[in-house]
Amino acid sequence: MGTPQTVFSEEYLPRDTADVVRTVRDSRDRSERLTVCGGEQTEESFGLADQRAVLSLRKMNAVLDINLGRRMVRVQAGAKLSEIDRRLAAHGLGLPVVGDHRDITAGGFASVGGVSTASHRYGMFIDQIADLEYVDPDGRIGTCGRSHHTERFHRILGAGGRAGIITALTLDAVEVDKDHTWLTTDADRFLDFDSFVEHATTEITNPGSAALQVGRWVDTAPLKVARPVGTGQVTLGAVRFGQWSSLYPATPTRGLRARREVGSRTRKSLGAIASAAGGRAGMPVRNAAAGALMFAPKVLTIRDAEYLADTVISSSERGPAYRVGVFAPLANYGSVFYGLHDLFAEHRERTGCFTVISAMTYGVRSPYLRAEAAARGLAAADYGLITFTCRLRPSALPSEQLREIVAGIDDICRSEQALRYSV
Numbered sequence: 001m002g003t004p005q006t007v008f009s010e011e012y013l014p015r016d017t018a019d020v021v022r023t024v025r026d027s028r029d030r031s032e033r034l035t036v037c038g039g040e041q042t043e044e045s046f047g048l049a050d051q052r053a054v055l056s057l058r059k060m061n062a063v064l065d066i067n068l069g070r071r072m073v074r075v076q077a078g079a080k081l082s083e084i085d086r087r088l089a090a091h092g093l094g095l096p097v098v099g100d101h102r103d104i105t106a107g108g109f110a111s112v113g114g115v116s117t118a119s120h121r122y123g124m125f126i127d128q129i130a131d132l133e134y135v136d137p138d139g140r141i142g143t144c145g146r147s148h149h150t151e152r153f154h155r156i157l158g159a160g161g162r163a164g165i166i167t168a169l170t171l172d173a174v175e176v177d178k179d180h181t182w183l184t185t186d187a188d189r190f191l192d193f194d195s196f197v198e199h200a201t202t203e204i205t206n207p208g209s210a211a212l213q214v215g216r217w218v219d220t221a222p223l224k225v226a227r228p229v230g231t232g233q234v235t236l237g238a239v240r241f242g243q244w245s246s247l248y249p250a251t252p253t254r255g256l257r258a259r260r261e262v263g264s265r266t267r268k269s270l271g272a273i274a275s276a277a278g279g280r281a282g283m284p285v286r287n288a289a290a291g292a293l294m295f296a297p298k299v300l301t302i303r304d305a306e307y308l309a310d311t312v313i314s315s316s317e318r319g320p321a322y323r324v325g326v327f328a329p330l331a332n333y334g335s336v337f338y339g340l341h342d343l344f345a346e347h348r349e350r351t352g353c354f355t356v357i358s359a360m361t362y363g364v365r366s367p368y369l370r371a372e373a374a375a376r377g378l379a380a381a382d383y384g385l386i387t388f389t390c391r392l393r394p395s396a397l398p399s400e401q402l403r404e405i406v407a408g409i410d411d412i413c414r415s416e417q418a419l420r421y422s423v
Contacts, residue, residue: 012055017133017141017167023055024165025139036165038078038105057107060167063087072130074170077107082307084171085178093173096122098306107166110157112422113368115385117212117247117305120204120363126157127368128172134164145170154371178302183211184250185298189243193217196242197337203244204363204384205330210246212305217242217359219341221348247305320392322354322402324409325421327369329381332416337361337386339412344390347405353397354390361386369419378417385421 010032012023027034032053057078064074068091075084082102085095097116099109110132114125122128131145134156142164144153156164190196200215207213220239297304328336341359348354363384370380397405413420 010053012053013059014055014057015059017135020055020060020135020165020167021139021141024135024137027053027055028137028139038108038111055165057105057167061105064168066091066093068093071173071175072170073173074168075106076168077105077110077166079106080104081106081109088173089178092175092177094176094178094302095128095171096174096176097125097128099125100307102307106169106171110166110169113157115362115364115421117214117362119385120207120210120213120365122174123366124364124368127366129157130170130172132156132166132170133168134166136164141167154368154375157368176302178306180252181302182250182252183247183300183302183305185300186246186248187243187298189241191241193219193240193242193341196244197334199244200337200361200384201330201333203246204333204361207246207363210248211302212247213245213362215242215244215359215361217341217361219345219357221352221355247300250299320396322390322392322397322405323387325385325387326409326413327364327383327385327419327421329379329383329417330363331381332418333384333386336412336416336418337384339416340386340388340409343405343408343412344388347401348390351401353393353395353401355393356391357388358390359386359388372419373417376419381417383419387421 014020060076060078062076081098365382
C-alpha cells in the first residue's frame with residue numbers, strides 16, 4: 001500500500017517577515033501543524049501541532065541588497081539561488097556553493113546544509129551564511145550569525161526548520177564570471193568498484209587546483225527480458241561503471257566554444273526528450289539521460305557545470321527511490337563507501353527491492369562540519385560526501401526491511417565516525 005497523500009487545510013503566502021510572524025502566531029492559536037517550504041516543494045518542516053497547513057515562502061523571493069565592498073548579498077529565504085547568482089553576475093560576483101537545480105531556494109538549501117561540486121574548496125552553503133533572520137515557534141523575530149549568538153545560529157541551521165523559520169540570509173560571494181570562465185574536464189572511467197573508490201579517495205584527499213570535482217558510480221541489477229522465440233526469459237548481465245571528473249580552468253578558443261555549444265544543445269535536447277518519455281517504454285531514454293552525466297563534456301563554463309544535472313538527470317529520476325547521504329571522514333572514506341554499497345547490494349540480492357544502485361561523491365572541507373563533529377565528541381576532519389540513490393521496484397520497500405537498512409547505515413556511521421546528511 002502506498003503512503004496516503006498529505007492534504008493541507010490551508011496555504012499561506014507571506015511576503016515579508018511580519019506576515020510570517022502573524023501566520024505562526026495564528027497557526028499556534030489554532031493548534032495547526034505548520035509545514036514550511038521555500039518554493040513549490042516542501043524543503044523544511046516546522047511542527048507546531050497536529051493539524052496540517054503549509055507556509056510557502058515563494059513570494060518572499062527578493063534580493064534585498066548587494067554589498068560590493070564586503071562581497072555579500074542579503075536575500076529573502078524564498079529567493080532562488082539561480083536568480084541570486086544572476087543578480088550577482090552583473091557585478092562580477094557569484095555564489096561559491098549552489099545546488100545543481102535552478103529552483104533551489106536560499107532558505108531551503110540552508111536548511112539542509114547545502115553541498116556542491118565546489119565544496120572541496122568552499123565547504124557547505126551553510127559556511128557561506130554570515131547571518132540570518134528567523135521567526136521562532138512563538139512568533140518572535142530573532143537574528144543570529146557566525147559572529148553573534150553562534151550557538152543559536154548553529155541550532156537553527158542544523159534543525160531543518162524545526163527551531164525557527166529562516167526569513168532572510170546574508171551570504172558571502174566571490175569574484176567570478178561564471179558565464180565566461182571556462183573549464184576543461186579531466187575524466188577517468190572505471191569498470192570495477194575497487195579502482196573507482198581508490199581513485200576517488202586520492203582525488204578527494206588531494207584535489208590540487210581543481211575548480212570542481214565529482215565522482216559517479218552506477219550498479220544495475222541483472223535485467224530479465226522475454227525470449228524472442230519460445231517461452232521464458234533471458235537474464236542479461238549487470239552493468240557497473242563509474243567516472244571521476246576533475247574540472248580545471250582553461251583558456252577558451254573558438255574550437256572550445258563550438259564544442260561547448262554543441263554539447264549544451266545535445267544535453268538540453270536529451271533532457272527534454274527524457275522528460276516527455278513516460279512509462280516502461282521511456283525507461284531506456286531516461287537511463288540514457290542519466291548516463292549522459294557519466295560522460296561529462298570536455299569543455300564547459302562554470303555555469304554549465306553547476307547546472308549540468310538540471311539539464312539532464314532530473315528528467316530521468318521518475319519513480320520511487322531510497323536516498324541517503326553520509327559525510328565520511330577522509331581517514332575512513334573507503335570503508336564507509338564499501339560498507340554502504342555492500343549494504344544496498346546485499347538487500348537487492350536477497351529481496352530484489354532495488355534495481356539501479358547509484359552513488360555520487362565529492363570532497364567537503366567545511367568549518368561547520370568540523371564544529372558539528374566537535375559537538376558530538378568526534379575528531380575534527382575533512383570529509384567526502386557519499387550519496388546513494390537506490391531505485392525501488394514497483395512494490396514498496398517493506399517497513400521492516402527499511403528499518404533494517406536504516407539500522408545498518410547507523411551502524412556504519414557510528415563505527416566510522418561518519419555523519420548523516422539530509423538529502
